[in-house]
Amino acid sequence: ANLDPAQVGLVLTYALQMSATLRLGIRTFTLLEVQMNSVERIMHYATNIDTEPPAVIEACRPGFGWMATPVQVELLSVSARHRPGMPRILKSISITIEPRKKIGVVGRTGSGKSTLMLxxxxxLDIEEGQIIINGVDISTIGLGDLRSRLCIIPQEPTLFSGTIRQ
Structure with a gap:
């Protein structure tokens, strides 16, 4: 086949453009695949993850002064694990923290300090036992009523720039 130089130039130009187009197509397909992993994860969270209990359970709201008085915390045979099938992290923990007592929770890595706070x-739902604060079983009240009255000093401090108002 006899090709003149113009035809050879045209074929080479199209070959270079085809290479760039294939590269762009492969890059786009790869990005699409990565984004589909995100969509798959969102669908999993939307359909397979249990929702939290309500923030307020009107029938079981603690009294106005529930945490205004000195607070007593009781853990009665509390056992918990992070997921079904995993080993228990807390195993039949029973402790009473008397009002106005300061305690420190210390232990080795993996001993259950953070699990206790959760x-x-x-x-984190407990498997067995009860946690009672000032005579109220915390499993019976709304999460908003509970969490709005508790605070924790984290192990790792977080610094923010600016003022609280900002």
């Missing part, structure tokens, strides 16, 4: 804030 259970107090009901971010």
């Amino acid at each position: 259970a107090l804030f009901r971010m």
Whole structure:
């Protein structure tokens, strides 16, 4: 086949453009695949994750002065694990923290310090036992009523720039 130089130039130009187009197509397909992982994860969270209990349960709201008085915290045979099938982190913990007493929760990594705090804030459901604060079983009240009256000093401090108002 006899090709004149103009035809050879045209074929080479189209070949270079085809290479760039294929590269762009592969990059776009890869980005689409990565984004579909995000969509799949969102669908999993939307359909398979249990929703939190309500913030307020009108029938079981604690009294106005529930936490205004000195606070007593009781853990009665509390057991918890992070997920079903995983080993228990808290195993039949029973303790009474008397009003106005200051305590420190210390232990090795993995001993259950953070799990205990998660259970107090009901971010983790306990398997057995009860947590009672001033005579109220915290599993019976709304999360908003509970969490709005608790605070924790975190292990790692967080610094913010600016003022609180900002």
